[in-house]
Amino acid sequence: MTSSTTPDSGITATGAPRPGGPGPLAGRTVSRIGYGAMQLERLRGDRGAALSLLRHAVEQGIDHIDTAQFYGDGFVNELIREALRPEDAVLVASKIGADPNHGGPIPIRPAQRPEELRASVEDNLSSLGLDRIPLVNLRRMDVPPGIPLGADQVVDLDDQLAEMTALRDAGKIGAIGLGNVTVEGLRRAAPAGIACVQNAYSLVARGDEELLGACAGAGIAWVPYFPLGGAFPGFPKVADEPAVISAAQSLGATPAQIGLAWLLHHAPNVLLIPGTADAAHLDANVAAGALSLDATTLAALDAVPSRSTDVALG
Template sequence: MLRTMKTGRIAGRDVARVGFGAMQLGELPGRPAVDRATAIDVVRTAVELGVNHIDTAAFYGPGTANEVLREALSPYGDDLLLVTKVGAVYQGEGRVLAQRPEQLRAQVEDNLRGLGVDQVGVVNIRSVQHGLRGGFAVPADQIADLDDQLAELIALRDEGKIGAIGLSSVDSGQLRRALPAGIVCVQNFYNLLHRADHPVLELCRENGIAWVPFFPLGSATSEHRNVLAEPTVLDVAARLRGTPAQVGLAWLLAHDPSTLLIPGTASVGHLRENVAAAFVELDDSAMAVLDGLVPDARSDERK
């Protein structure tokens, strides 16, 4: 199905516009670990469907997601783009910040070992200055200068350990500041019902940077509205004979051509549903109704 899907660009490469996020393949707080055989089946099915952009992290774990990817797919095909992120580590039963430049380097090395590769295609710096506005305090020893973080990743890129640099959870000012480093993608919280970062999306479009929204359907741990429970989304899905998830994902794809999706799941059924969203056509009426769910999003950037 996905082999004829439209592609987007990231790090100078063409990738299917629907990729796969591996977070749910690792241990998550309050959730049982995914059966390893099931996780491997999901990953292999994704690639069979044409997915060639997979997002992961060593702190999806501890390292579990990377282990699954290595067991399922190594040796990796030349057309597969592996993307990871740094800025946190798995400790105890959850994640803790690890933002200092030397910590970022150590995390890149962890990802290389876990994935079994000599180079990771893209590495995103997971910023804590912008974040999800959770109100948490950043420990003093984890307040790192973005320029210093970028310098470390540029050094790793020069060494050939990473192919390109991306950012995650940044505002427009941070992105502008980072542009000289050659940013290839931005991962921010963005979906049909949460568009506060639209100015960042516009800046990505202006600079040819891939926009890779996380929580594209909302999050069970987020205080924000759930796309899957929105009555308007349910109505559009019923009219188009699709699912609410497909409507939410299809809106993101139609909303801006720079968008690449990485929806995650530990279910083959949900995986097939997600990738099929690439072929859901939202007519003008549906787009107008869905666009209107969040008025004036273009001027509502978080400060």
């Protein structure tokens, strides 16, 4: 699924403009607007539509796709394997730290132990049809939103990083990322070489500003999930903010596009992975990368208060 590194430019290997412009990730140059594949599971009954959506993403210049084995218990990975071609030069990032939770109240369960991390990498390699995953994010449970952990799932970060480093040394993974991590966790992990951080972060939930700044200073990509908030009950929603609605009306955009554009303007190391199962929605996400926010608009958006995302998912 990946080929040689494309030049540091705004054009992908397929000749399409990179949405949001180019940004560095795991030693590669990728589109700053990527694609989060989780919602492809909604198309389980229409495999053709799911494959077409992935091809459409590539045609729109997206060359950074975020996935996980626990998305549909391998179903989403299998779609990516089928849809992408080596010449697309798409960087596929996966994540570990959870496994499918068949029949449970939420679809995933913690899988934090080193042997579980290794097994999850092997499962991802098999379903993606790869010998090496370019980037694997270790999803910790250090910060909300998280899943309650049993005693057997409370694992020291150093033990997990030792396993991740061994997997990298063995050529199973290319780069290591972290998710749901604290400033202190990132400091401890730094010697392992961290390529990106994935924490819940949006215009209305900016509690990780110090961590974002630390990542920017260290050349670590910031890849926020829940970039528009509102994914679960109790989360604030970007699209509900009067300043966001006003900016959208002024620019002829949607509130969601304003929320994505603000993230791209806020810090140069931000890469986005909005997800959707709809081609028109994907096009709208791509178009957000071309929005220009002037100083007055940015000041109004920056003044939106940040709220807590201290929500448990189980």
